[in-house]
Amino acid sequence: MPELRGSHGDSPTNVLTRWFGTPDLHTLDVYESKAGGYAALRKALLDMAPADITNEVKTSGLRGRGGAGFATGTKWSFINRDSPGPKYVVINADESEPGTSKDRYILENSPHMLVEGILIAAYAVGANQAWVYIRGEYDEPYRMLSAAIEEARAKGYVGPKPMGKDYPLDIRLYRGHGAYICGEETALLESLEGKRAQPRSRPPFPAVKGAWGRPTLLNNVETLVTVPWIINHGGAAYAKFGTDKSPGTRLMSVSGNVNKPGVYEVELGQTFRHVIMDLAGGIAGGHDLKVFWPGGSSAPVLPASMLDTKTDMESLAAARSMGGSGGVIVMDDQHCIVRAAYRLLKFYARESCGKCTPCRIGGDWAVRTYERILANEGSQVEIDTLLRVSDGLQNGRCLCGLGDSAGWVIDSTFRHFREEYEDHALRHECNVGKVATSA
Amino acid sequence: MTALSVHILDEIRELPGKYPQPRSAVMPALDLAQEELGHLTPEAMTEVAAALELDPGYVEGVATFYSLFHLEPIGKHHFYVCTNLSCALRGANEIIDHVKQEIGVKEPDEVSVDGMFSYEEVECLGACEFAPMMRFEHRYHYDLTPAKIDQLIAASKGEKLLPTRGEVARSAGGAAEKPKPKPRTARKKKADA
Numbered sequence: 089m090p091e092l093r094g095s096h097g098d099s100p101t102n103v104l105t106r107w108f109g110t111p112d113l114h115t116l117d118v119y120e121s122k123a124g125g126y127a128a129l130r131k132a133l134l135d136m137a138p139a140d141i142t143n144e145v146k147t148s149g150l151r152g153r154g155g156a157g158f159a160t161g162t163k164w165s166f167i168n169r170d171s172p173g174p175k176y177v178v179i180n181a182d183e184s185e186p187g188t189s190k191d192r193y194i195l196e197n198s199p200h201m202l203v204e205g206i207l208i209a210a211y212a213v214g215a216n217q218a219w220v221y222i223r224g225e226y227d228e229p230y231r232m233l234s235a236a237i238e239e240a241r242a243k244g245y246v247g248p249k250p251m252g253k254d255y256p257l258d259i260r261l262y263r264g265h266g267a268y269i270c271g272e273e274t275a276l277l278e279s280l281e282g283k284r285a286q287p288r289s290r291p292p293f294p295a296v297k298g299a300w301g302r303p304t305l306l307n308n309v310e311t312l313v314t315v316p317w318i319i320n321h322g323g324a325a326y327a328k329f330g331t332d333k334s335p336g337t338r339l340m341s342v343s344g345n346v347n348k349p350g351v352y353e354v355e356l357g358q359t360f361r362h363v364i365m366d367l368a369g370g371i372a373g374g375h376d377l378k379v380f381w382p383g384g385s386s387a388p389v390l391p392a393s394m395l396d397t398k399t400d401m402e403s404l405a406a407a408r409s410m411g412g413s414g415g416v417i418v419m420d421d422q423h424c425i426v427r428a429a430y431r432l433l434k435f436y437a438r439e440s441c442g443k444c445t446p447c448r449i450g451g452d453w454a455v456r457t458y459e460r461i462l463a464n465e466g467s468q469v470e471i472d473t474l475l476r477v478s479d480g481l482q483n484g485r486c487l488c489g490l491g492d493s494a495g496w497v498i499d500s501t502f503r504h505f506r507e508e509y510e511d512h513a514l515r516h517e518c519n520v521g522k523v524a525t526s527a
Numbered sequence: 528m529t530a531l532s533v534h535i536l537d538e539i540r541e542l543p544g545k546y547p548q549p550r551s552a553v554m555p556a557l558d559l560a561q562e563e564l565g566h567l568t569p570e571a572m573t574e575v576a577a578a579l580e581l582d583p584g585y586v587e588g589v590a591t592f593y594s595l596f597h598l599e600p601i602g603k604h605h606f607y608v609c610t611n612l613s614c615a616l617r618g619a620n621e622i623i624d625h626v627k628q629e630i631g632v633k634e635p636d637e638v639s640v641d642g643m644f645s646y647e648e649v650e651c652l653g654a655c656e657f658a659p660m661m662r663f664e665h666r667y668h669y670d671l672t673p674a675k676i677d678q679l680i681a682a683s684k685g686e687k688l689l690p691t692r693g694e695v696a697r698s699a700g701g702a703a704e705k706p707k708p709k710p711r712t713a714r715k716k717k718a719d720a
């Protein structure tokens with residue numbers, strides 16, 4: 089049993105994590121007998137037409153949990169179910185956004201939930217084969233998911249006639265090899281095809297030309313594990329959770345300077361005060377909150393004064409940030425924002441795939457500028473350079489979102505902590521006790 | 528004589544049939560090669576390319592893109608220590624310092640004199656609620672402390688007798704001997720973009 093740090097057990101809003109913590113939930117036996125597993129697959133295959141399944145997902149209002157928040161039912165309907173030839177479902181289990189660990193939490197606790205979600209999605213969009221792209225470092229989740237698929241195969245749920253239905257379903261695994269960019273959907277497809285993971289230009293979109301040139305549905309792990317609940321209880325029941333435009337619950341991995349880091353299931357529309365101060369137990373060591381990243385390192389930061397911002401996507405957009413991957417990174421007032429931003433820029437620069445120039449050059453340029461500032465060699469010139477580099481990374485100048493994310497780190501930390509940047513660049517001093525990273 | 532054993536090459540030749548298109552086999556094939564040799568030598572990549580009927584330059588292009596492929600030797604036991612923000616906020620840099628000191632190396636991917644250990648600073652490993660954390664021996668290790676690192680090193684050394692460079696240096700009462708500069712292979716993705 090993996091150690092549980094996060095939501096589990098009976099709570100009205102534990103839609104996904106209700107059965108987490110049940111001994112041996114990762115086995116088909118317990119998933120079926122205790123958690124009511126595979127009832128949704130049976131219902132979908134035997135009692136519902138594919139279009140009904142997609143409609144139920146549309147009714148639920150579920151939005152993708154991988155980062156972009158695209159409406160899941162709508163995405164499913166983009167696949168032309170009746171077009172001839174193979175179609176694929178590809179599952180994004182690359183989870184590499186800094187601060188994000190929710191998909192690992194799901195895979196380690198309830199791998200059959202993902203197997204069930206995948207099979208339902210494949211049937212709904214007219215695919216017979218699904219590929220899970222799982223990051224290479226996830227050794228244990230890989231083993232658990234492989235075992236779950238083999239159990240489902242032995243039981244006939246994966247195979248030529250699942251639940252007796254004449255509709256072959258297969259699931260295969262593909263391991264990543266360490267590259268953040270593989271989480272970006274078109275880079276993921278390139279990697280799955282045995283290439284360097286560099287994003288494709290769109291159109292064509294994956295729904296038309298995805299894996300191996302075929303129509304492909306691409307969804308995040310958490311998105312698909314929500315589907316069995318929706319099929320069991322109905323899309324309308326799901327839509328009762330959360331807000332009008334961001335229905336449901338989502339898993340938020342809360343990390344950093346909190347007392348109880350963990351993966352918490354949160355009803356959308358709750359405040360970050362609830363997430364950070366209640367669920368994650370508040371700031372550790374008697375310090376104060378300084379800043380948090382509300383949706384992975386790519387989501388623009390929010391200062392402590394914005395702790396009452398709500399978790400739904402519209403509230404976050406109004407706060408000039410986003411829900412992203414659901415990773416909440418919390419930093420206390422003992423840490424320096426310039427050093428934290430520098431650490432993240434090093435990440436984006438290192439992970440740039442090199443295909444488009446603004447990202448390849450911009451990231452390194454920002455890193456060098458931060459290094460001058462942190463070495464007390466800065467001036468107004470360095471601040472201006474940072475802001476110009478940031479602009480050059482954004483607004484569609486890059487092929488994918490990686491460049492924008494790097495720019496947002498610079499912009500948002502500067503917007504909320506201008507004084508600290510000026511302390512460093514103009515006065516060559518840091519007024520914060522400890523530092524987060526070595527320069 | 529081939530760099531890769533005959534049965535590994537046979538296994539690699541079986542891989543393309545498992546995918547809708549054969550090229551997808553390149554990474555699983557490189558995995559098999561790396562598992563056998565510890566890292567990917569030019570000979571191994573050439574043999575993988577031949578077995579898959581691909582251009583060796585293409586195979587090397589893939590191998591250099593992904594950080595889990597090693598083109599230079601690494602220690603028998605390799606620490607993948609996360610230093611991204613959530614781990615840094617909870618002491619990842621002290622963990623790095625401790626690892627370096629205990630295995631007696633100065634920089635990432637440098638191998639300890641006995642060939643046993645090396646380390647690398649990696650990006651977020653998706654287990655931030657257990658920060659600081661690392662991947663070691665195909666497992667995640669959580670809530671790291673210097674004592675936990677010491678235990679893992681001791682357990683790994685159970686397999687052999689030579690002391691690490693750090694131990695030699697400390698028992699001699701002096702600083703660690705200067706490590707041989709080792710050419711480092713940078714990820715080449717940017718260079719040839």
Ligand SMILES: Cc1cc2nc3c(=O)[nH]c(=O)nc-3n(C[C@H](O)[C@H](O)[C@H](O)COP(=O)(O)O)c2cc1C
Pocket residue numbers: 151152153154155156157158180181182183184185268269270271272273274306307308309311312488489490
């Ligand atoms: C640089 C970058 C990294 C990404 N990383 C991930 C990831 O690790 N996991 C993920 O599910 N989505 C990631 N995404 C989002 C995917 O491109 C895609 O939107 C998502 O997987 C679609 O699934 P969903 O609709 O179910 O959310 C990333 C996007 C970008 C631009």
Ligand code: FES
Pocket residue numbers: 186187188609610611612613614615650651652653654655658660
């Ligand atoms: S930041 Fe270290 S595991 Fe996420």
